[in-house]
Amino acid sequence: xxxxxxxxxxxxxxxxxxxxxxxxxxxxxxxxxxxxxxxxxxxxxxxxxxxxxxxxxxxxxxxxxxxxxxxxxxxxxxxxxxxxxxxxxxxxxxxxxxxxxxxxxxxxxxxxxxxxxxxxxxxxxxxxxxxxxxxxxxxxxxxxxxxxxxxxxxxxxxxxxxxxxxxxxxxxxxxxxxxxxxxxxxxxxxxxxxxxxxxxxxxxxxxxxxxxxxxxxxxxxxxxxxxxxxxxxxxxxxxxxxxxxxxxxxxxxxxxxxxxxxxxxxxxxxxxxxxxxxxxxxxxxxxxxxxxxxxxxxxxxxxxxxxxxxxxxxxxxxxxxxxxxxxxxxxxxxxxxxxxxxxxxxxxxxxxxxxxxxxxxxxxxxxxxxxxxxxxxxxxxxxxxxxxxxxxxxxxx
Amino acid sequence: xxxxxxxxxxxxxxxxxxxxxxxxxxxxxxxxxxxxxxxxxxxxxxxxxxxxxxxxxxxxxxxxxxxxxxxxxxxxxxxxxxxxxxxxxxxxxxxxxxxxxxxx
Numbered sequence: 358x359x360x361x362x363x364x365x366x367x368x369x370x371x372x373x374x375x376x377x378x379x380x381x382x383x384x385x386x387x388x389x390x391x392x393x394x395x396x397x398x399x400x401x402x403x404x405x406x407x408x409x410x411x412x413x414x415x416x417x418x419x420x421x422x423x424x425x426x427x428x429x430x431x432x433x434x435x436x437x438x439x440x441x442x443x444x445x446x447x448x449x450x451x452x453x454x455x456x457x458x459x460x461x462x463x464x465x466x467x468x469x470x471x472x473x474x475x476x477x478x479x480x481x482x483x484x485x486x487x488x489x490x491x492x493x494x495x496x497x498x499x500x501x502x503x504x505x506x507x508x509x510x511x512x513x514x515x516x517x518x519x520x521x522x523x524x525x526x527x528x529x530x531x532x533x534x535x536x537x538x539x540x541x542x543x544x545x546x547x548x549x550x551x552x553x554x555x556x557x558x559x560x561x562x563x564x565x566x567x568x569x570x571x572x573x574x575x576x577x578x579x580x581x582x583x584x585x586x587x588x589x590x591x592x593x594x595x596x597x598x599x600x601x602x603x604x605x606x607x608x609x610x611x612x613x614x615x616x617x618x619x620x621x622x623x624x625x626x627x628x629x630x631x632x633x634x635x636x637x638x639x640x641x642x643x644x645x646x647x648x649x650x651x652x653x654x655x656x657x658x659x660x661x662x663x664x665x666x667x668x669x670x671x672x673x674x675x676x677x678x679x680x681x682x683x684x685x686x687x688x689x690x691x692x693x694x695x696x697x698x699x700x701x702x703x704x705x706x707x708x709x710x711x712x713x714x715x716x717x718x719x720x721x722x723x724x725x726x727x728x729x730x731x732x733x734x735x736x737x738x739x740x741x742x743x744x745x746x747x748x749x750x751x752x753x754x
Numbered sequence: 755x756x757x758x759x760x761x762x763x764x765x766x767x768x769x770x771x772x773x774x775x776x777x778x779x780x781x782x783x784x785x786x787x788x789x790x791x792x793x794x795x796x797x798x799x800x801x802x803x804x805x806x807x808x809x810x811x812x813x814x815x816x817x818x819x820x821x822x823x824x825x826x827x828x829x830x831x832x833x834x835x836x837x838x839x840x841x842x843x844x845x846x847x848x849x850x851x852x853x854x855x856x857x858x
Contacts (some may be wrong), residue, residue, distance in 0.1 A: 542769070543766060737796050741810065
């Protein structure tokens with residue numbers, strides 16, 4: 358039976374999560390050079406549009422259709438057949454669209470690995486393949502009745518599905534597409550930090566819908582998810598800022614990156630942990646994600662906007678942290694610090710499996726698109742920037 | 755006294771600036787400009803139509819220096835801003851009649 362309060366809540370949460378996709382565009386847009394800001398924002402919208410259509414046609418069915426071997430869903434919901442206005446608590450069609458906005462956001466996060474050099478046409482093909490062959494199976498594993506949920510892996514709002522997949526996917530994509538021209542030699546300073554802060558603010562706001570909404574009901578667990586989301590993000594912001602302060606100045610870019618790291622890490626755990634644990638999860642997320650960024654820079658990897666360092670590494674930590682800090686009083690399951698080693702092992706297996714699958718399959722897909730239609734724009738197009746070369750537009754400053 | 759005016763690729767500014775400081779020449783004025791040289795902008799072929807990016811973003815560095823430093827400065831800029839392709843820029847040198855400090 359439909360509950361009107363729950364339905365109202367999830368409709369609003371869905372709209373909030375939708376806003377996170379252009380927010381990722383703004384977050385990334387401020388970090389690239391002036392000649393590619395429009396392209397960076399536009400590609401997030403485009404990612405969203407591709408996934409929405411794919412999701413209605415067959416993506417939702419692959420993720421949530423009848424389980425096939427623990428790996429993928431069947432084709433029972435193709436074209437949303439059987440996905441109606443009734444449901445358990447909320448309408449089935451509302452659950453479908455709530456999941457759709459997650460899928461769109463995930464592809465938008467991955468664009469970090471392509472920043473300032475991907476051919477738009479190739480990205481559209483890649484995006485369609487990626488969401489079908491990487492996102493949909495991972496969503497099925499965690500939430501659609503696949504092997505990870507059968508094993509008892511906990512992923513409240515998508516640490517493996519959204520963050521590990523997009524973060525490690527971005528790293529694989531960046532390795533295939535190669536560094537930007539002049540990377541490591543020329544200055545590539547962020548062109549508009551206020552834009553990044555605005556994107557970060559909208560992400561933080563949308564994340565409440567993302568995490569609290571994942572309860573699919575307006576209840577105490579949703580309220581707990583909301584609270585730990587605030588706490589972990591704040592802890593992450595302060596931890597990253599503090600760590601970067603030691604090496605130089607407490608940059609606003611570091612502060613907001615730390616907040617996002619905290620948000621990522623609390624995502625899988627938010628329905629299972631309390632606020633004190635959320636502080637630890639956020640602090641550690643801020644520190645290890647900052648460490649991952651330094652490692653990436655040292656290795657000369659142009660995973661340009663740090664989806665790997667923040668979403669990949671943060672999501673991995675979050676999945677493990679869920680197994681450490683979860684407490685039966687909140688989510689019904691105890692973790693490592695309450696003596697349940699088993700849950701910690703399950704979380705570790707889940708995180709490693711998601712990481713390996715996302716990295717390997719993304720690498721292969723990127724390679725296939727690169728060898729067929731070519732992933733990368735030519736040198737002149739990259740030099741003048743993707744705003745003009747891909748969209749025929751510029752910000753005229 | 756000479757004035758050196760160098761128009762270079764924007765992404766090379768940091769390297770050029772660092773090298774100039776290292777050479778003891780730190781005073782400069784930098785402006786973001788757009789322009790075109792002998793290659794008449796860049797023509798991109800795009801879905802059957804041609805897009806000409808006519809005025810390419812550059813930065814202009816202006817420095818007023820002692821005569822004896824001119825060659826060293828030109829050599830630093832040339833060395834650090836060079837890619838060997840069209841659009842690397844130009845360096846102009848002028849005579850300067852006088853220089854008055856506003857502060858004194």
